[in-house]
Amino acid sequence: MIKVSLCLITYNQPDSVASFLEAVGRQAVDGVEVLIRDDSSNNEIQAIVNAFITNFPLPLRYFKGEKSTFGGYDKALLFLTELAKGEYIWWFGDDFLAEDAINRVLSILNSPEKFAMVWLNSRDVNNPNDKGLDLNGDKVFCNPAEIFSINVGLLGFPSATIVRREVIEESIEKAKEFIGTTLTGFYLVLVSITSDYTKTIFIQKPCLLSFPKPAGESRWYNSFDVHAINYTLISKRFKGKIDKVSYRKGISDQYGRAWRAVIYERAIGLETGFALRGLKMSRMASLYWTYPEFYLALPLMLLPRPILRVLHHIYKKF
Numbered sequence: 001m002i003k004v005s006l007c008l009i010t011y012n013q014p015d016s017v018a019s020f021l022e023a024v025g026r027q028a029v030d031g032v033e034v035l036i037r038d039d040s041s042n043n044e045i046q047a048i049v050n051a052f053i054t055n056f057p058l059p060l061r062y063f064k065g066e067k068s069t070f071g072g073y074d075k076a077l078l079f080l081t082e083l084a085k086g087e088y089i090w091w092f093g094d095d096f097l098a099e100d101a102i103n104r105v106l107s108i109l110n111s112p113e114k115f116a117m118v119w120l121n122s123r124d125v126n127n128p129n130d131k132g133l134d135l136n137g138d139k140v141f142c143n144p145a146e147i148f149s150i151n152v153g154l155l156g157f158p159s160a161t162i163v164r165r166e167v168i169e170e171s172i173e174k175a176k177e178f179i180g181t182t183l184t185g186f187y188l189v190l191v192s193i194t195s196d197y198t199k200t201i202f203i204q205k206p207c208l209l210s211f212p213k214p215a216g217e218s219r220w221y222n223s224f225d226v227h228a229i230n231y232t233l234i235s236k237r238f239k240g241k242i243d244k245v246s247y248r249k250g251i252s253d254q255y256g257r258a259w260r261a262v263i264y265e266r267a268i269g270l271e272t273g274f275a276l277r278g279l280k281m282s283r284m285a286s287l288y289w290t291y292p293e294f295y296l297a298l299p300l301m302l303l304p305r306p307i308l309r310v311l312h313h314i315y316k317k318f
Contacts, residue, residue, distance in 0.1 A: 002059075003031035003109050004102075004162065005086030009076045009093060010036065011067060011220075014044040016094040021052045021060075023097040028057035029106060033086060037076040039065040071179035073220075077158070078184055082172060088118070089165055091158035091185055094211075096125060101207035105162065108201055116197035117189060118162040119147070119155075122208035131206055132160065141200045144193040144238075145246035152231055152254040155193075156186035159208050163192045181230040182221045190234065194241040223274045228258035232287050252293055259284075259297040266305055267312035 006024060010017050017036065024034060034056075038045045049062045061083070068075055081089055088109055101120075108118055124130035132154055141147045147155065154160060171191045175184045193200055213219075231254050239247055258274070265275035280301065288294040303311075 002033050002086040004088040005084035006034045007080035007091050008036045010038050012040045017045050018048050027102040033059040035080045036062045037080050039067045074179040074184040088162050090162040095159040096209035098207050115199050115201050116164050116167050116195050117192040117200040119202040120160045120207040122210045123206040125209040137204050139202045142198050145243045147193050148242050148250040149246040152250045155189050158185040161189050167192050167195045167197050182226050183230050187234050190238045194238050263300050267308035
């Protein structure tokens with residue numbers, strides 16, 4: 001019986017794939033399978049997988065796709081989710097597995113308790129003290145509102161979420177509505193935590209090692225659209241399943257992180273990332289006009305860049 005399917009989505013990242021397979025191979029245990037969806041523009045990753053597959057200690061399935069002009073990541077995630085045979089599904093991007101992470105996860109999944117989701121902590125690969133969350137130990141949640149109000153953004157971190165397949169499988173078709181948001185996984189996570197399987201467990205000891213994202217880094221998605229717009233659009237589908245106070249706190253915190261990133265990246269003179277030009281004001285207004293934070297962010301986001309640079313300099317100094 002396959003307990004968990006490790007689903008790796010990749011595009012032109014041969015080094016990350018090799019590191020992933022090496023880490024999984026070192027931690028190989030029964031009840032685990034690996035699926036790889038490779039939409040790369042060349043065959044480098046296919047060659048790497050071929051080099052591993054003969055002696056790989058776990059079932060390994062490789063699928064060569066093509067880069068889509070729209071929603072490629074989302075399509076690949078749903079593709080692997082539909083093919084996964086495990087009782088649980090664990091998505092991966094370019095994050096590293098911590099030593100013994102799979103065994104620690106399996107100790108949870110093999111317990112008598114059946115969880116809708118396992119939520120994993122992460123840390124900066126270069127800084128052991130820089131963790132995604134610090135909840136002072138492992139924690140079991142029985143209410144989606146508790147989870148949603150902690151950090152909405154980290155619920156959309158695919159490598160940090162392991163979902164129970166039977167909970168989400170009927171929602172995979174609905175998730176296709178969100179292709180192009182880069183957050184189809186986030187939608188399925190919200191399906192999980194608001195399901196009849198009400199329990200989610202958080203593992204405090206980091207299972208993932210992540211590289212920090214530099215400010216202004218040019219990415220394959222629009223940072224502002226994803227963090228300030230798409231998270232909220234998807235969350236609205238679950239508004240009735242989360243109490244109003246917790247829902248507003250979760251959305252307000254997520255929006256606050258997004259608009260502060262816009263201000264900061266514009267202030268330091270960047271043109272990419274959150275500072276990418278676009279029609280931010282009208283889109284923000286349509287989603288956040290009932291939130292006091294919108295009226296705090298609005299005048300700051302309308303300030304010319306030279307003034308923002310001066311304010312940022314003053315802030316750093318004092």
